[in-house]
Amino acid sequence: MAVAGQAAARAAGTYTNPVYAGQFPDPFVLRHQGHYYAFGTTGQGRTADGRIFTLLTSDNLVNWKNAGGALTPPAGAEGADFWAPEVVYHQGTFYMYYSMGGGAIAATVGHRLHVATSKKPEGPYTQVALLDVPASKFTIDAHPYQDTDGQWYLFYARDFIDSDNGYRPGTGLVVDRLLNMTRLAGESRTVMRARHDWTVFEKNRTMPLYGNKTFAEWHTLEGPFVRRHGGKYYCFYSGANFLTPRYGVDYCVANSIMGPYSDQGAANGPRVLHAVAGHVRGPGHHSHVMSPNGKTEYLVYHAWNKAMTERQLCIDKLAWTADGPRCVGPTYTPQPVPA
Template structure:
């Protein structure tokens, strides 16, 4: 029996995505320099690459393994957010967003022959920035038939049917691993007060009561598709993880039942603040599922990677956490 205590890595590591390849676990995330858009915060050895990588041989002990992505054209921006990696036909694909602070973020993809990279950008955006000026948090999902899809977050300004203005979730089929089919559909929109990011926010030339759903992560369980997401304002204790469920990968999804707050992960006052932006991976036993997420340090100076078990209950998925005491890996 091995044990771990959250956070499982002491450095800055936000938006964690974990995958397993040939018996080894890898994690990629947003580092401090990527989040701030400050190249000077990256050590000299990795000045030309972005996105920190971690590696673990036992799922408990994680070690820094370099940075993944060869830095792109500076004109695209210096804010690199929320990378995720897919493996298909012998190639690794790194999906990410790049932009300037909270605007002009575009989705892109880079490739590598090895999990640790370096990853080279393919040279074009996945979504046209002229028609979608803000797209973040790409999440590749492979269905049982081998077809890949890309879930991501983008902005919506309409309120039709009682939905809230803000960032919400979208999905499109991947025609190839580097090209979307253009068949996109809305996955989920904000409907509840706990999902508010900021009141009276100046966006797109107007003032809005802005809401946010972000960080999609999809899992198929007993024939249904569960799209986990994080809602609210990422720096605050109201931020947490909820989900929508659908019978079809393209929807429609429903997150009814979450009106009073996130059901999967939420803050524990005085112990864990702002847990969110999760991925899901199988543990070493090959069947126990784990939610990998970030949470703030108590002094709010960094987000760190945490791990807790995913439990499927009759009421839906729940996380056996957040925890801050020693936990056993089964």
């Protein structure tokens, strides 16, 4: 839909995805004091103000304004990739979690989790700590979660190169307790690893990080996001190769924050959010946020434009059904503006 048509539709009380037509991968939306702040991956790029992670602001989840960049480039990170920012507010400080890797540090470091802080939701954020995971050379997609007792945890994705217990080599999901907002306890537990055909990322994939070993199949589970519902913990994630029609969002569930988690029912493909042939490709790497009136839960995710040159910002309602959580979408026709 053209910009003028999109504006007219919003004035009439509807929106059509994407709600932001520029490049905006791995979207995370923070709601703070009635305003929405969206943070998106920039990779090796920089915003016009020389910062990292594109920042958008909105009052209704539909009309977004570009607000520059969020993270001040840390020293010694020239040429590095920066992926998947998430922000939480705790005791007067905003904490941004993300991964950094690639560039000159790729061969020895891989990707590592970091945290930056700011006193304002829009930043600028300054990197303050490395959240090291010595057991993995590739750790990405950090998701901080505060449980009902106030304890903070960090969910993230990391590589597993073994095939023990029937699991597939590839990127899987883990959780660890945070001793404070910038330090992991080092007691990680596996949340979920790949075991289904649909999550394959690439076949016969050679991995330089692991001595150029070639894996017959490399699988991917990424982008964890946790919600507590009905007394259970749901860890949502995106699976498969983000370039393919198989990519989408599924979940696993547990009675305790540290697990064990079960993905029973996930064998046939993503149940929460998936591609629609001819209309939506690669929907995923999402976050959850409540509507302005606080009554309706929305998924915020990216999906490819038709030319597959940009991953764009989209939103759709989440429904908690008898069969589990399901997105009311992905939609590509006019929808009511969030109340």
